Amino acid sequence: MNRRAVLWLIAIPLITGVIAVSWQQGWLRPPPAYDPFAPLHLHDRPTFVTAWKLLRLSRPEDCRAALATSQLQTLPVSDREMTAECRLEHAVRVGATGSETGLRFNASFLASCPLAVAWAMFERHALQPLAQQHFGARVTQLHHLGSYACRNVRGGTRRSEHARANAFDLAALTLSDGKRISLSGHWRGRDAAATPEAAFLRDLRDGACRFFRTVLGPDYNAAHADHLHLDMGGFSICR
Incomplete structure (x- = not known):
């Protein structure tokens, strides 16, 4: 040798x-935001490892730790099972006035822990920055169509992520200057440049895809013509 x-x-x-x-x-x-092994902290700037950290939220202990770093006001909900396919596990109730950035919801809602974490990150790192970028205003109110519902995917036989409170439907929002923007009124077909509101909603859809596993809007099908469906299920879709 x-x-x-x-x-x-x-x-x-x-x-x-x-x-x-x-x-x-x-x-x-x-730095923690770039360290794939560091715990997820909701105030860290999203990086290329954020999506991997969000996948780890399937472990309840990791999810609870991440949720504890947010300002989202939540109350734990007891596990329950309506049917074998409609159950709540490690879920929380998000208060109508307890958002990550101070906006108000039209109603409180149930959310799986991963959904609550993803929402808080989306609200802080996408929703509010995009509102400031497009309109120079903050989102003060948000109208949703609910989260938990023991039902199938519309027109199908597979259970919806709503059956586990793992999905959230965003329909409209109001800015601090009083402007109201809705999916039903401002999406404007497939023309992203039709109006400032349409451009904003498309950027909002794309921003949501950084934090949620599935994002479906009006371009997906008629069932989503009036809302953005956001969920943390197993399928990765952004449409």
């Missing part, structure tokens, strides 16, 4: 050991 090979045999374990110790001590750790 030549001298170079011997040196490599010695150096590789040493380098590996130094890296391992440095990682363990936190010397080489990236």
